[in-house]
Amino acid sequence: xxxxxxxxxxxxxxxxxxxxxxxxxxxxxxxxxxxxxxxxxxxxxxxxxxxxxxxxxxxxxxxxxxxxxxxxxxxxxxxxxxxxxxxxxxxxxxxxxxxxxxxxxxxxxxxx
Amino acid sequence: xxxxxxxxxxxxxxxxxxxxxxxxxxxxxxxxxxxxxxxxxxxxxxxxxxxxxxxxxxxxxxxxxxxxxxxxxxxxxxxxxxxxxxxxxxxxxxxxxxxxxxxxxxxxxxxxxxxxx
Numbered sequence: 001x002x003x004x005x006x007x008x009x010x011x012x013x014x015x016x017x018x019x020x021x022x023x024x025x026x027x028x029x030x031x032x033x034x035x036x037x038x039x040x041x042x043x044x045x046x047x048x049x050x051x052x053x054x055x056x057x058x059x060x061x062x063x064x065x066x067x068x069x070x071x072x073x074x075x076x077x078x079x080x081x082x083x084x085x086x087x088x089x090x091x092x093x094x095x096x097x098x099x100x101x102x103x104x105x106x107x108x109x110x111x112x
Numbered sequence: 113x114x115x116x117x118x119x120x121x122x123x124x125x126x127x128x129x130x131x132x133x134x135x136x137x138x139x140x141x142x143x144x145x146x147x148x149x150x151x152x153x154x155x156x157x158x159x160x161x162x163x164x165x166x167x168x169x170x171x172x173x174x175x176x177x178x179x180x181x182x183x184x185x186x187x188x189x190x191x192x193x194x195x196x197x198x199x200x201x202x203x204x205x206x207x208x209x210x211x212x213x214x215x216x217x218x219x220x221x222x223x224x225x226x227x228x229x
Contacts, residue, residue, distance in 0.1 A: 032215075043222055103154050
């Protein structure tokens with residue numbers, strides 16, 4: 001049972017435009033959400049997070065939006081840069097479980 | 113500052129053989145995690161240590177997997193015997209934070225890619 005889903009395995013975006021990566025979850029007990037970025041042959045690195053008490057969190061070019069009623073979160077990158085090309089994982093935690101549940105990842109390619 | 117170090121980076125073995133992975137966390141990091149990432153999937157936690165104590169090993173298949181973190185620093189993850197389905201990337205991560213939800217301060221190593229033939 002995949003509790004965190006990233007339905008788009010890949011996404012291509014023109015440099016300078018907005019990249020929008022989506023993530024859906026099924027467990028209503030999740031209350032903390034994170035995005036990780038992963039380059040080839042490297043481990044994931046933390047990018048940005050959001051608590052369920054908020055619906056938006058911004059850090060520079062990265063903004064995460066949370067829609068609790070829809071059990072949906074999205075990561076916006078604007079403007080997109082070639083260095084943003086990577087695999088992006090969303091992850092969730094909550095319900096007294098200290099474990100992170102990861103999605104399957106979306107490969108983002110920024111086209112120069 | 114050196115990151116999380118893992119070795120080997122790649123390992124190819126035949127099924128039923130044993131295999132071991134080694135992790136050296138970032139200096140001073142008390143919490144250490146082992147994850148398994150299957151092809152096309154996100155990482156899944158196998159075990160979490162706080163110092164030398166395994167505080168969450170509920171996802172570790174204990175019939176064939178074992179882990180240890182002697183002296184609360186380096187850690188090894190062992191599989192014996194390996195099965196075809198164990199082919200995956202094994203990631204080690206560490207954090208200076210003892211809180212269970214120390215996600216933002218969790219640093220991952222590059223992983224060990226295991227192929228079982």
